[in-house]
Amino acid sequence: MANRSRPTLLKREREKMRMERQQQKVVRRQETKDRKASAPPRNPDEDPDIAGIRPGPQPIPWADEFPS
DSSP, rough: OOGGGHHHHHHHHHHHHHHHHHHHHHHHHHHHHHHHHHHHOOOOHHHHHHOOOOOOOOTTTGGGGSOO
């Protein structure tokens, strides 16, 4: 009968870990919600994927790392 306590303890540990993960998810979701709320509003006429891109050749973002 002593063997019955071990699965119960393991189950309790798993349940505790599950609850901790759920709490972490809640915190992460709240942080994301707060970050989105504090972000500046986006222009609905502008596609965020192509914002700031001009027609023609684009500047090389790493050009300043390599001297000519």
